[in-house]
Amino acid sequence: MADDLTKSFLKTTNDKKYIEDIEDERFSYFLTNQKSRFSSSVSRNEVISLEFHPAGNRIAYSRVDGSLNIWKFLSNDGRFGKNVQYTYVRNCINSEKIASDLSWNPQELDHLAAASNSNEILVWSHNDMNKTIAKLKTLVVKGSKTKINRCLYDPTGNWLLGATKQELIYLFNTQNEYELQFTFDLWETLGYQSSITSITWDNSGSNIFLGLRNGKIIVLEFSHNTENNEVKFAILLGIEAHRNSINNIRMDPCGKYLIAGSTDGTCSIWDTTTLCCVHVITELNAAIVSLDIDHLGKILSICTGDDHLHFYNIPDFKLIENINIPPLGSDAVITFHPDRSWYVLSSKGDTLQNHFSTVNDELQNWYSTYEKNLNVVRNNRQNQSGVGKPHSQPNNRNSDRHYDNNKISKDKDRHRNNGRKNDNMSRQHNRYYNE
Structure with missing residues (x-):
């Protein structure tokens, strides 16, 4: 039943009116x-990075033209209508660079970090009233040729991770004015070279998962000694996961699965308790360019390079829905809202669309369907209990009272008659005795 209602919910989000x-x-x-x-042909301007704030109050995305778009939701309906404020920044880095990756600070409602494929990470504060961004910090690492193309806050917001395509990973302490706390040389530790293509934290912030160009998944253990403020990275495991580059890697919100999507056209699912592969999706006919998981951990969405959107059910990973995306000419992108199963998806001409529903997620869809069915059952029972009864019939309480009164009067008559019989018997007895 849950699977059927999930499929029904997804069909709603793909309805034109939603x-x-x-x-x-x-x-x-x-x-x-x-x-x-x-009109002439519209030049490509694809979305590079698309990120919701974990609180669900903001969304930011960068494009190839160097622009930054930020929306702030003024209400909890999650729609891009009148109840949002929109900020557009033409050149968020400078005229020559783009924001290659974005990450919101989960401890702050308006702090946004951006990597720009340079030796700097910029941290901004979004002013929704003035519709501007103000630079809070410029995090600079040594070496002008260093190119940090990814940045990611940990789930606690205490650490900001920066990574180059090559071997270096940088860790900044947000609680100490974004001080550079640790630098980790991945290639030196691994003993071989392969570019970092995707990266994610686990839900506790104690492990980091790296997807590499050679198809491997590297698991790093992160530890912080608060007494001496010492930070360590240790490689726990290296997994031969795919035959080609891992473009996307995501942690299930429930912490059960690690999901990796590759350019080889397959998606692997790993049990986080054993780090064993429990399933591989192989029926995709093109490279995976984007994937995400809804906040309930029930729906896996996968965008492929042939402009298809696939929805899979968790935990059996069966295909629920397959949707054609209008031809884009660039890689599609999809991301779920952090507090509902609505999603933002690429559309024609590198525009974006919000797919929503009358309810927030498949759980509320189940609840509303359950309530409707329950009301139908109640109405049927009431109709069946009312068949054949006259409209003027008194209620049960009055009927019981009327029955009790009749019973009492009959009991009184019976006692009265018994008394008369006893009197007659006593007279006859006295007469017999006297005689």
Whole structure:
């Protein structure tokens, strides 16, 4: 039943009346170009990084043209309508660079970190009233040729991780003015070279999972000694996971599975307690370019390079829905809302769409369906109990009272008659005795 309701919920989110265009600067440009009589082909401007704040109050995404788009939700409905504030920054880094990766600080509602494929990580504060961003910190590492292309806060917000495509991983302490706490040389520890293509923390912030270009998954254990403030990274495991580059790696919100998507067209699912592979999705016919898991840990979404969106059920990983995406010309991107099973998806012309529903997720869909079925059962029972009864019939309490009164009066008559019989018998007895 849960699987059927999940499928019903996903069909709702793909209904036209529940699809909302995100009307940012790109959408306005694309719409104007489509309506113009002198329209030409629209140049590509794909989304590079798309990130919701863990609290669900903001979403930010960067594009190839160097722009940054930030939406703040003013209500809890999660829709990109009147109850949002939109901030557009044309060149968030500078005119020559783009934000290659974004990450929100889970401890702050408006702090956003950005890597730019350089030796710097910028930390901004988003001012939604003025619709601007202000630079809080510029984190610089040694070496002008160093290119940090990924940044990621840990789940506690105490640490910010920066990683290059090559061998270096940097760890900044957010509680100590973003001081560079530790530098880890991956290649030196592994003993071989392979680029880092994807990275994620586990839900506790004690382990880091790296996806490599050679198809391996590297598990790093992170430890912090609070007494001497010492930080250590240790390689726990290296897994031969895929035959080609791992583009996407995600941790299940429930902490049960680690999911990796590769350019070889397969998706592997790993049990986090044993780090054994429990399933491999092999029916995909193209490279995986994006994937995500909803906040209940029930739905796995996968975008492939042939412009298809696949939804799989967790934990049996059976295909629920397969949807064609309008031809993009660039890699599709999908991400779920952090507090509901709605999702943001790439659309035609590198625009974005919000897919929502009348309920927040498949659990509420089950509850509303259960309530409807329960009401039907109740109504049927009431109708069956009311068949054949006259409308003027008194209620049960009055009927019982009427029955009790009749019984009492009959009992009184019976006692009265018994008394009369006893009197007659006593007279006859006295007469007999006297005679």
